[in-house]
Amino acid sequence: MSAQTDDPTDERLIQDALTGDDEAFTALVRRHKGKVFGIASRYARNDHDLDDLAQEVFIRAYRKLDKFRGDAPFEHWLSRIAVRSCYDFLRKTRPEKQNVSLDSMNMTLTDIAADKPVSTHEVREILDFALNHLSAKDRLVITLLELEEKSVREVAELTGWGEANVKVRAFRARKALEKVLRIYHEP
Amino acid sequence: MNLEKRGKLDKLFAAGRPAKTATGPVEYGFETRLLARIRAERERSPWAEAVWRLIPAFAAIVVALGVWNFAGRNGDSTNLHTAITGHADTSLLVSTLTGD
Numbered sequence: 001m002s003a004q005t006d007d008p009t010d011e012r013l014i015q016d017a018l019t020g021d022d023e024a025f026t027a028l029v030r031r032h033k034g035k036v037f038g039i040a041s042r043y044a045r046n047d048h049d050l051d052d053l054a055q056e057v058f059i060r061a062y063r064k065l066d067k068f069r070g071d072a073p074f075e076h077w078l079s080r081i082a083v084r085s086c087y088d089f090l091r092k093t094r095p096e097k098q099n100v101s102l103d104s105m106n107m108t109l110t111d112i113a114a115d116k117p118v119s120t121h122e123v124r125e126i127l128d129f130a131l132n133h134l135s136a137k138d139r140l141v142i143t144l145l146e147l148e149e150k151s152v153r154e155v156a157e158l159t160g161w162g163e164a165n166v167k168v169r170a171f172r173a174r175k176a177l178e179k180v181l182r183i184y185h186e187p
Numbered sequence: 188m189n190l191e192k193r194g195k196l197d198k199l200f201a202a203g204r205p206a207k208t209a210t211g212p213v214e215y216g217f218e219t220r221l222l223a224r225i226r227a228e229r230e231r232s233p234w235a236e237a238v239w240r241l242i243p244a245f246a247a248i249v250v251a252l253g254v255w256n257f258a259g260r261n262g263d264s265t266n267l268h269t270a271i272t273g274h275a276d277t278s279l280l281v282s283t284l285t286g287d
Binding site: 022025026029030033034037038041042044047050051054055058059062109112113115118120121123124126127130146147149174177178181 | 194195196198199200202203204205206207208210212213214217218220221222224225226228
């Protein structure tokens with residue numbers, strides 16, 4: 001069996017999916033779900049949200065599949081859909097009330113400032129707590145720029161906002177985050 | 188911007204980068220669930236889809252008709268009431284004056 005038969009390209013799978021071949025679309029999903037889950041996991045509050053969000057991304061991709069022109073890799077096209085779906089999710093959902101112990105948060109923040117090792121669970125809890133105080137746009141920009149380490153240009157492409165807009169929003173979002181952390185953590 | 192605070196925020200971000208949720212359990216069986224949803228959506232008839240999409244328009248039309256009908260009836264009933272009471276008063280006046 002040839003390598004091409006074993007490992008069809010994304011374009012081939014898209015063509016097949018457009019003719020109604022569900023197996024081809026399943027293969028596309030299997031190939032790219034890691035990326036989508038990676039993006040969605042930064043915004044989902046729990047496993048249920050994560051599943052819903054990832055499904056929403058692929059449903060939107062499925063509906064728009066005929067609009068994929070192939071001038072950029074499918075993964076980039078799908079990432080844009082994923083980021084916009086996450087933004088819609090942030091706009092629609094209210095942040096969960098978190099029971100974060102202020103003492104433990106203070107200790108963790110002090111440890112982080114002193115470059116001491118901290119558990120990823122605690123960091124995630126503090127980050128979620130702080131990011132929940134931001135607007136959907138600010139949270140998206142901070143997550144993409146600071147946690148996903150995307151460049152301003154990449155964030156602009158993913159969100160569809162202008163680069164200047166991304167920079168201004170990132171600056172404001174950092175200010176807002178500093179304010180939140182100042183309230184809950186005064187050295 | 189306070190450099191110390193900026194440094195603290197950067198350190199928090201650096202510590203937060205690897206802090207991702209484990210997606211393995213949710214990824215299990217994902218394709219099956221997704222395909223079931225896509226098939227259910229595809230099997231829904233286009234008419235049903237169109238009707239669902241037109242529901243807000245239908246609702247707006249019903250509300251508009253209701254408002255129009257209510258306003259119209261109120262207007263009519265006022266006029267009618269005036270006409271009837273006016274007519275009644277006249278007939279009462281006539282019957283009183285003529286003795287019929």
